[in-house]
């Protein structure tokens with residue numbers, strides 16, 4: 048039987064910059080939802096950016112069609128350098144101020160953009176339980192994923208989170224998204240194997256249905272997962288991943304998306320052009 052889930056705590060984005068409860072929710076649960084954070088105008092620009100990214104501008108692109116699925120599963124990262132609409136969203140939209148407020152950091156540095164499209168009936172495009180942090184060559188705690196819904200997302204395709212799991216201090220071994228039963232190529236032996244979350248009675252799960260423009264802000268250390276898309280329409284999200292003022296580079300093997308050859312262990316990552324500081328401007 049599917050595990051019961053409580054609702055992610057949600058706040059109206061229009062008044063969040065004066066609402067410390069949203070910060071408390073993020074700090075205690077590892078995730079918070081800001082309703083209607085990203086306007087239809089900004090979403091229209093993101094959609095234009097998606098067209099550019101998928102027609103050649105994104106070089107860090109992966110498109111998978113699993114046998115038996117009629118829809119494809121597409122992910123793209125680090126397209127902002129070529130896609131002007133993504134760059135403007137990162138630097139000029141309200142997203143950076145909202146993210147910095149929730150993160151409570153003196154600085155906000157872009158780590159990478161991440162586009163994720165689960166087309167209609169991409170049933171197998173499930174995202175296994177993982178912590179984003181397991182994949183990153185980063186030390187520190189102020190790392191967040193700011194995930195904007197571009198489509199209506201009912202509970203059945205929504206992200207789910209293990210409430211408060213970012214607080215343990217444990218970074219678990221990275222899961223292999225392509226084949227969760229096989230080891231991930233950059234998995235670190237120093238990280239313990241992932242726990243059995245669905246079977247653990249102590250794991251309280253959170254999820255929420257989303258409307259286009261709703262924004263989830265979650266810690267890179269909170270355990271989360273998402274189902275494949277059995278709907279007969281697209282289920283897309285565009286996330287911006289930021290780092291704050293306690294984060295430094297850790298020169299360990301990781302995807303090129305997350306690395307820069309000029310950085311050494313202990314460096315702030317904003318000293319290179321790939322990871323620009325966006326706040327203060």
Ligand SMILES: O=C(O)CCC(=O)C(=O)O
Pocket residue numbers: 161163174179192194206271272273274284286
């Ligand atoms: O939206 C999804 O399906 C998964 C997203 C996710 O896990 C992530 O961005 O880290």
